[in-house]
Amino acid sequence: MLVGVVGKPNVGKSTFFAAATLKDVQIADYPFTTVKPNMGVAHIVTQCVCKELGVVDTPRSSICVDGKRLVPVKVVDVAGLVEGASKGKGLGNQFLDDLRQADALVQVIDASGSTDLEGRKVPPGSHDPAEDIEMVEREFDLWMYGILKRDWEKATRSLEQTGGKVTDHLAERLSGLSVTLADVEDVVLRLRLRTEKPSSWTDDQIMQFVIETRKLTKPSLIAANKADLPTSSQNIESLRRTGRQVIPCASEAELLLRRAAERGLVTYSPGDKGFTVPDQGKLSGAQAAALRMVEDKVMRVYGGTGVQEAVNGAFFGLLKAIVVFPVEDETKLTDKDGRVLPDAFVMKGGSTALDLARTVHSDLAEGFLYAVDARTGKRLAGDYRLQNRDILKIVSSGKRG
Ligand SMILES: Nc1nc2c(ncn2[C@@H]2O[C@H](COP(=O)(O)OP(=O)(O)OP(=O)(O)O)[C@@H](O)[C@H]2O)c(=O)[nH]1
Ligand SMILES: [Mg+2]
Numbered sequence: 001m002l003v004g005v006v007g008k009p010n011v012g013k014s015t016f017f018a019a020a021t022l023k024d025v026q027i028a029d030y031p032f033t034t035v036k037p038n039m040g041v042a043h044i045v046t047q048c049v050c051k052e053l054g055v056v057d058t059p060r061s062s063i064c065v066d067g068k069r070l071v072p073v074k075v076v077d078v079a080g081l082v083e084g085a086s087k088g089k090g091l092g093n094q095f096l097d098d099l100r101q102a103d104a105l106v107q108v109i110d111a112s113g114s115t116d117l118e119g120r121k122v123p124p125g126s127h128d129p130a131e132d133i134e135m136v137e138r139e140f141d142l143w144m145y146g147i148l149k150r151d152w153e154k155a156t157r158s159l160e161q162t163g164g165k166v167t168d169h170l171a172e173r174l175s176g177l178s179v180t181l182a183d184v185e186d187v188v189l190r191l192r193l194r195t196e197k198p199s200s201w202t203d204d205q206i207m208q209f210v211i212e213t214r215k216l217t218k219p220s221l222i223a224a225n226k227a228d229l230p231t232s233s234q235n236i237e238s239l240r241r242t243g244r245q246v247i248p249c250a251s252e253a254e255l256l257l258r259r260a261a262e263r264g265l266v267t268y269s270p271g272d273k274g275f276t277v278p279d280q281g282k283l284s285g286a287q288a289a290a291l292r293m294v295e296d297k298v299m300r301v302y303g304g305t306g307v308q309e310a311v312n313g314a315f316f317g318l319l320k321a322i323v324v325f326p327v328e329d330e331t332k333l334t335d336k337d338g339r340v341l342p343d344a345f346v347m348k349g350g351s352t353a354l355d356l357a358r359t360v361h362s363d364l365a366e367g368f369l370y371a372v373d374a375r376t377g378k379r380l381a382g383d384y385r386l387q388n389r390d391i392l393k394i395v396s397s398g399k400r401g
Helices: 013-021 094-098 129-149 152-162 166-173 181-190 203-217 232-240 251-262 285-302 307-318 353-360 362-366
Strands: 002-006 038-047 063-065 068-077 104-110 220-225 246-248 322-327 345-347 368-373 391-396
Touching (some): 002 013, 013 220, 013 307, 094 129, 129 203, 129 232, 152 166, 166 181, 246 307, 251 285, 353 391, 362 368
Parallel strands (some): 002 068, 002 104
Antiparallel strands (some): 322 345, 368 391
């Protein structure tokens, strides 16, 4: 699963990305700072099972902090997008190509309204960020529409002559965008499009298909960034009234806190509602002032920086991700090296025990016999739907079983 960080230029996408991944990327106060995509690893935070089971865990692929499990997930930060990007304006549709594999999007906006539609600086509060959301989604749709329209007439005529299925054609055209045949069939059915005569579909109908397909296959939430600035709260309020999921974010503050935490200057872990300073004497005057700002303008007002909430929201909310704990010994909860609760895997909602076996190792899936629920000792079949925080042993005749 991959989450893309999108938005117009200069809104703080790379700052959000750097805060979420602690990767050093270019951040600057002008549009088109990012040209090539940045791929990185963020973590989603979930309650670990160690406390419930009264064990001290020794994770390998993830981190457990005070009973909270931080599980790695992939995030990509792309170039900013401007009106006309789908037709090559700005950095063109390169960024759209970079988003092909994304399963969900965090759309970062400048909630303070201090950048115009193209990301240039304007007086705070003078631009309405609602316009940016519309623009970004419209460009995405136009791009997808362009892919379908390129040879629509010719392709549909040939489908009608040969008896080919329009759903197969659409799925094939959009397969590079992680759109499946099931997604296409779902949208076509919902919109009641005439599958036997696709050449009769109007441009509006094709666009409607694109919009619904985008919503289904690239669900998004809004990270209302620069929430620390005074003009943001009003915009956040009015965006929320539109019914969209809006998370106030202060990416710069999150980046500062995570870097300070790495150096031991503050006690803070992602998603915390506040932070503490173990030794005021270790801080320079500038550091102390910056932390006071974070406390006053972010933590007290919003109860957190919102960055972790947005990452969690994308995976757990939009993608219905679940975290499962595979073990090799279901009584000791260990792997073969004796590590307790060694792994935590992020799986798409609806995944099965067999999917988990596939994720651990292909050999396990090939010889899959059954899974064992470590909590109850019950045997589970391959089609068992995984639940969040399941602890399972896979029993297989495969090499690693
Ligand atoms: N006040 C405030 N400024 C921020 C915040 N996040 C980012 N910025 C500033 O916004 C500017 C743009 O940040 P970037 O992260 O480079 O923005 P971007 O969206 O990646 O920009 P492009 O790559 O050019 O599209 C920089 O000056 C950041 O310091 C925030 O939470 N609060
Ligand atoms: Mg950037």
